[in-house]
Amino acid sequence: xxxxxxxxxxxxxxxxQTKDYGSTHFSEMIDINANNVKxxxxxxxxxxxxxxxxxxxxxxxxxxMYVHTPYPNNVFAxxxxxxxxxxxxxxxxxxPAARAVACCDVVNxxxxxxxxxxxxxxxxxLNQLDGHVxxxxxxxGELLWKMENSDIAxxxxxxxxxxxxxxxxxVGTSGAExxxxxxxxxxxxxxxxxAWRVYAxxxxxxxxxxxxxxxxxxxxxxxxxxxxxxxxxxWKIGGGTNWGWYAYDSDLEMLYYGSGNPAPxxxxxxPGDNKWTMTIWGRDVNTGEAKFGYQKTPHDEWDYAGxxxxxxxxxxVDGKKTKLLTHPDRNxxxxxxxxxxxxxxxxxxxxxxxxxxxxxxxxxGLPIRDPEYSTHMDHQATGICPSAMGYHNQGIESYDPNxxxxxxxxxxxxxxxxxxxxxxxxxxxxxxxxxxxxPGPKGTLGQVKAMNSVTGKMEWxxxxxxxxxxxxxxxxxxxxxxxxxxGYIKARHSKTGEELWxxxxxxxxxxxxxxxKHNNKQYVAIYYGVGGWPGVxxxxxxxxxxxxxxxxxxxxxxxxxxxxxxxxxxxxx
Ligand SMILES: O=C(O)c1cc(C(=O)O)c2c(n1)C(=O)C(=O)c1cc(C(=O)O)[nH]c1-2
Numbered sequence: 039x040x041x042x043x044x045x046x047x048x049x050x051x052x053x054x055q056t057k058d059y060g061s062t063h064f065s066e067m068i069d070i071n072a073n074n075v076k077x078x079x080x081x082x083x084x085x086x087x088x089x090x091x092x093x094x095x096x097x098x099x100x101x102x103m104y105v106h107t108p109y110p111n112n113v114f115a116x117x118x119x120x121x122x123x124x125x126x127x128x129x130x131x132x133x134p135a136a137r138a139v140a141c142c143d144v145v146n147x148x149x150x151x152x153x154x155x156x157x158x159x160x161x162x163x164l165n166q167l168d169g170h171v172x173x174x175x176x177x178x179g180e181l182l183w184k185m186e187n188s189d190i191a192x193x194x195x196x197x198x199x200x201x202x203x204x205x206x207x208x209v210g211t212s213g214a215e216x217x218x219x220x221x222x223x224x225x226x227x228x229x230x231x232x233a234w235r236v237y238a239x240x241x242x243x244x245x246x247x248x249x250x251x252x253x254x255x256x257x258x259x260x261x262x263x264x265x266x267x268x269x270x271x272x273w274k275i276g277g278g279t280n281w282g283w284y285a286y287d288s289d290l291e292m293l294y295y296g297s298g299n300p301a302p303x304x305x306x307x308x309p310g311d312n313k314w315t316m317t318i319w320g321r322d323v324n325t326g327e328a329k330f331g332y333q334k335t336p337h338d339e340w341d342y343a344g345x346x347x348x349x350x351x352x353x354x355v356d357g358k359k360t361k362l363l364t365h366p367d368r369n370x371x372x373x374x375x376x377x378x379x380x381x382x383x384x385x386x387x388x389x390x391x392x393x394x395x396x397x398x399x400x401x402x403g404l405p406i407r408d409p410e411y412s413t414h415m416d417h418q419a420t421g422i423c424p425s426a427m428g429y430h431n432q433g434i435e436s437y438d439p440n441x442x443x444x445x446x447x448x449x450x451x452x453x454x455x456x457x458x459x460x461x462x463x464x465x466x467x468x469x470x471x472x473x474x475x476x477p478g479p480k481g482t483l484g485q486v487k488a489m490n491s492v493t494g495k496m497e498w499x500x501x502x503x504x505x506x507x508x509x510x511x512x513x514x515x516x517x518x519x520x521x522x523x524x525g526y527i528k529a530r531h532s533k534t535g536e537e538l539w540x541x542x543x544x545x546x547x548x549x550x551x552x553x554x555k556h557n558n559k560q561y562v563a564i565y566y567g568v569g570g571w572p573g574v575x576x577x578x579x580x581x582x583x584x585x586x587x588x589x590x591x592x593x594x595x596x597x598x599x600x601x602x603x604x605x606x607x608x609x610x611x
Contacts, residue, residue: 050101102176431507433507440514484501
């Protein structure tokens with residue numbers, strides 16, 4: 039969408055969750071910078087009236103801030119000229135049964151915006167937890183259309199942020215913890231009619247492989263594998279949902295995203311490579327056809343779902359400027375691929391405490407595993423790093439093209455894992471493992487790192503007491519902003535990692551900061567509202583450390599630092 043791409047380059051707007059199609063989360067603005075950030079103060083704030091985890095960030099378009107909430111998925115439009123006034127509010131009616139089948143709190147990763155087109159007005163897209171996609175008139179808040187994308191009776195919810203490309207809006211799925219077979223769907227912006235749908239498992243026609251699929255790298259696998267790498271019909275309940283972030287290259291017209299973990303978590307119940315779960319996809323956005331697919335963790339044994347951040351950059355590889363895609367995976371490895379054909383350029387560990395894998399063989403693309411940290415029936419595997427939460431989970435990261443550095447908020451959590459057998463029942467949890475999670479070898483639960491994605495060199499790294507769940511935002515003012523689970527928004531010097539400013543918010547953060555200019559003044563905004571997978575212990579107040587799929591044990595300290603809340607806080611100099 040050319041108009042959307044244009045808007046994404048203007049400092050007055052923040053029009054996509056990813057900031058731009060390349061998902062740089064980088065702003066050229068320098069009004070707030072490393073010298074003056076210490077003077078940042080609260081400009082205004084807004085309580086959403088909803089508890090539970092607030093993921094993603096608000097959008098800012100043409101002087102209006104669009105704020106969303108977790109379930110019940112309310113939307114508010116707020117004028118930046120009069121932030122004390124709500125221009126319109128959209129409060130959907132939806133099936134509350136959705137709450138019981140959401141795996142990891144009732145989160146929502148945010149709204150999408152489409153500028154007015156020939157046959158539709160400027161539109162806000164919202165995914166409801168109960169599986170519906172809705173289009174809302176951005177000016178008036180009126181419902182334009184509503185589509186069912188996911189069936190909660192099958193355990194499929196919707197938490198992913200929609201993504202607008204050309205005349206389509208792309209939507210994923212959730213529910214791999216309930217045996218949902220994952221797919222991504224493109225709907226026409228104007229009427230919500232389905233343009234294409236592509237699955238992660240099953241016959242090639244369903245996965246939509248192009249004729250030259252993986253022709254640059256036949257050893258990644260080509261045809262028939264969505265069936266052959268499963269036993270019997272296991273692919274039908276085999277997971278591979280996509281609830282993370284998309285990226286898009288408008289020259290190549292290619293869409294990038296990851297499919298998640300195979301179901302169930304207990305690997306004994308699904309022999310084979312389980313293609314194409316855990317895969318980085320490069321697809322033609324017009325047809326949905328896959329040009330390449332690279333499976334990072336064949337036959338996953340640890341729930342290292344692969345839906346995370348996809349960051350696009352152009353950097354020199356072997357003396358040649360190359361279009362790259364960088365993906366910090368749940369499994370503790372960072373992958374950089376040539377995004378034209380999927381060829382692996384590098385794969386390295388987020389840090390040397392990652393132990394399930396020794397390294398990735400760059401020729402074959404396969405991980406060389408350490409059998410000591412494998413999981414299997416009648417065995418409790420201990421000290422596995424990363425934990426099922428991954429060293430990187432759902433945050434959107436940032437890329438500073440001037441410094442050629444990615445900034446990553448990461449986890450530092452390890453685990454013990456013991457599988458058990460269980461039957462599949464539609465709409466019920468289908469996991470089959472008991473987990474204990476705890477801080478990694480460095481003694482903390484989180485880290486922030488500045489990384490060169492081609493060489494793997496970490497320019498700097500700092501520890502955080504808790505996971506940095508919501509990702510980072512960088513600016514040309516030599517700054518990187520992020521929120522912490524215990525409720526700080528922080529700014530660090532992007533060259534050194536030095537902490538320059540922090541402010542304690544009313545509740546912990548699992549979303550990302552945004553920055554925009556209004557009336558010639560730069561603002562930084564962020565949601566507070568702890569929750570998500572790490573916050574389930576706070577939400578449900580569970581005493582069993584293995585509850586919340588292990589999250590309660592990992593984050594047992596969190597309740598001493600923050601409690602639920604929900605809103606947006608805006609800062610300026
Ligand atoms: O497999 C899935 O379909 C699925 C969905 C979601 C979700 O929709 O929030 C999460 C996960 N898996 C998951 O594995 C995970 O770690 C996770 C963390 C969070 C969160 O918001 O904090 N959601 C999810």
